[in-house]
Amino acid sequence: MSPSAAVLIPLAAAVLLRPVVGQTQCGGNLYTPGTLNFTLECYNAFQDCVAQFEANASQVDCNDGKGNLFMQQQANLGASPGSQNNDAIIAFQDIRDLCLLSGSTTATWGYSDNQWYWAAAEDACYTNDPTRTDVVKTHPAPFCIQNRDSSLPECYPQPDATPPGGPLKVIKTAKTRNGFKSSARGWNTYGVQALVNGSQVVPSFAGQSGLFYTQKFVETQCGVLARPEFKKAGYDLCSLDSGWQATTAVDQHGRIIYNTTRFNLPELASWLHKRDLKLGVYITPGVPCLAHNQTILGTNIKIKDVLNGNNDQINCDFDFRKDGVQQWHDSVVAQWASWGVDMLKLDFLTPGSPSNGANLACDSSDAVRAYQKAIKKSGRKIRLDISWKLCRNETWLPIWSDLAESMRTDQDLDNYGTNTLMAWQVGQRAIENYRQYIGLQAQRNVPLTIYPDMDALFTVNPEHLAGVNDTIRYTVQNHWLGAGANLIIGGDMEQVDALGLKLTTSKQSIDAADFFAKYPMQPRNPGTGSNAAKQLQAWIGGPSDDHEAYVLIVNYGPDLGNGGFSTKLYGKQKVTVSLKDLGISGSAWTFTDIWSGKSSRVTGSYSAWLTEGESQLLRLKRTH
Incomplete structure (x- = not known):
């Protein structure tokens, strides 16, 4: 068994017994995993420092004595003795596997239990010499670390903008994989x-x-x-x-x-x-x-x-x-x-x-x-x-x-x-x-x-x-x-x-x-029929094959930070949506507010004065 494998085993075993959740942040210089390797000397110094920290919650600093590796812990010394630095092992495992061995040279780990850990590896801890055997291979990070508030644009792209006055493509829902025909x-x-x-x-x-x-x-x-x-x-x-x-x-x-x-x-x-x-x-x-x-x-x-x-x-x-x-x-x-x-x-x-x-x-x-x-x-x-x-x-x-x-x-x-x-x-x-x-x-x-x-x-x-x-x-x-x-x-x-x-x-x-x-409903902007985020908005579901539809018009009120539309119109606003905006022009429709029961016949456009956060859900039936 190699020295590196011998040290890894107790770390993994400890994690099985005491899983926690922490936040790891990588930094320092960046490198492409696989192009460099981590020296076994620095690796063993890292593991030795982990053992020292685990044994002594009051110890703050540890290094390799050669100016190549530096580590710190800030334990929660106000906690009970068994809980002061009980995150040390898993924190440094994350620092090691997700950062130092995976493309970064420094890392911190911290969470709300008032424990904080840090490590930094200097250039001498890395080598690009392919003939060296006293190394631990670097690799892409095996797990993902995501910021809760990240916009992750690659995951959540904006939909393509529909052109103003574009045709309505009715969205339909079929059976789910397990055969359900409605949501829960x-x-x-x-x-x-x-x-x-x-x-x-x-x-x-x-x-x-x-x-x-x-x-x-x-x-x-x-x-x-x-x-x-x-x-x-x-x-x-x-x-x-x-x-x-x-x-x-x-x-x-x-x-x-x-x-x-x-x-x-x-x-x-x-x-x-x-x-x-x-x-x-x-x-x-x-x-x-x-x-x-x-x-x-x-x-x-x-x-x-x-x-x-x-x-x-x-x-x-x-x-x-x-x-x-x-x-x-x-x-x-x-x-x-x-x-x-x-x-x-x-x-x-x-x-x-x-x-x-x-x-x-x-x-x-x-x-x-x-x-x-x-x-x-x-x-x-x-x-x-x-x-x-x-x-x-x-x-x-x-x-x-x-x-x-x-x-x-x-x-x-x-x-x-x-x-x-x-x-x-x-x-x-x-x-x-x-x-x-x-x-x-x-x-x-x-x-x-x-x-x-x-x-x-x-x-x-x-x-x-x-x-x-x-x-x-x-x-x-x-x-x-x-x-x-x-x-x-x-x-x-x-x-x-x-x-x-x-x-x-x-x-x-x-x-x-x-x-x-x-x-399901889709947005159709009042005045354009587009699908952008708007404070004064309209939505349409259908029409069905039976010439029935639902329209929702709304005044969301001022954007409070995450509405997507950024405008801040206060008080009552007039929301007007035309049949053309909705993509259903060429016919007359009866609009009925499902909650108040009030109906009106619409051949051109429909308007309502709505206060901040107010909406009308309208049931539509084609009259000819």
Whole structure:
């Protein structure tokens, strides 16, 4: 065994026992991996410093004594002794593998636990001498580090601009890969979980917080879904976000299991199914790292033998080239199907998913394929929702569209750090991301086989909990309906008010949702018919073969930072859209506001005065 391999083994083992999430930033001089190698002398000095730091949290500096390698740690000396620098090993592994050996000569690692680490290698640590054997080879970074707020333009391009007055190309949705003909409707736990202190504002969440919630809370919330008005409107999915899983245990085959102190998933599924409801669960790619010594069901393969070495989360990543990986996914989904699971939300996928500091595989689409195959093999009809803010360029939209029922188009909508569910600034951002998404889908000139997931629908609760006023609640509902998006309610089902009930369960809402599931809306700028982001905007879904359409007109109010349109028109504004702008000129149409019921016959243009954040969702029928 080489000296380098001998040192790597305990590092990897330590990571399996204590996964964390940190942020690595590479810097210094850049080089092309593979053109230089790292000297074994510097490598061993690096490892020796790691050992020194791990043994002594108060040690700040370490170097090789020759002026070629320098390292520092800033431990959290105010923490308990075992936690002061407990990130040191994985931090320096990231610094080494993602930076010093992968194209950069300096790196820092830091996160909110008040620990910080740094290393810098001078030129003497690198050599381009191909005859030297006392080296460690450099290589491209094995995992991707993405800034949460990066615009990632290669992943999220703007759609091609449609020419003013251009013809309308009706967008249609076909069946998804697993045979679904509409997006999901239901409720999810995370809206309440994300509140800064949900127990203060959601009575059934008392004594719970964040990932620590209970089956009783879920049953209380989803018991409301079982009411006739929600069932009639198709809201039948009771979805558990992160927190249902056991974090300190797996079964004998290394499969993800539920936290038995707070949940009994077979029992919960039975409870839901008796009420004609469905069960959804949240997962991320990979396998719990603590399962590394378990044997995959139906094989003699140990899980540790099919991993790829990325252990920077609670889950370790698979090497999908290896036998046993698909069998693990098959066994996991088969077990969940036997419990009665009806939907999987697979989160933290790439490309996309700004990483929050986690080392994510640069491409985790193989995880989606593995779950999709496992779902098919299970024989149970299970939805697959993939997340979050996935890459939607011309390469990736077709891939995701062939693998899942829905895909996230934006980051989280939650109003983190508060006890309200959302803020309109983030709502503007979500709508702008949908505009980009649907424009890119339209360019493909094929029926859509995946639905957009715009995140939770925060429209059923009054303003003190929703975080937005009633005018904006209408506008949010109108956009989620128009997009044909997942209608997964976030918030407290026990505090649904009259408006919330109307927005989600009324006949006009159901009719609109059913229509947009087939004909998602696309932007048509007032005055031009183009598809750019505008503060005063119009959208159209359809027309259908039966000469029916829906039009949404809106005044988003001043751009709050992420609306995409940059203008700041205040107060009421007149929004006028012509039939030509909408691409449906040459006929007369009846425009009916679905919420007020007011109708008018339109042969030229339609106008409305709308205040900031106000919209009208109009049902159109051709009259001749």
